[in-house]
Amino acid sequence: MVDVKKEIKGQIVGALKGAKFPIRTPTSLLKAFPMGAETTCQAGNVKMTAGEAGKLLKPEDFPFKNAEQVADTILKRAGM
16 A cells, blocks of 8 residues: 555656745745646545645745655644
8 A cells, every 4th residue: 555645746846846945935935846836635535736735835844955844744734
């Protein structure tokens, strides 16, 4: 069985591999994804766009120091 959380985290980290950190704003984070808000991660029956994930974040989550921190925060807020 696929580990959905692990798979989604890997996809988020992979999508942000070319991003310049720290990322200080939600707009900068969306721009860091290859297809912006339309960038989609999918595993099992979970599908999430960067735009949807961005709505889970709060101003105090910023700045992000690395892609792992972005992925962990999004997954935590999504209840995963």
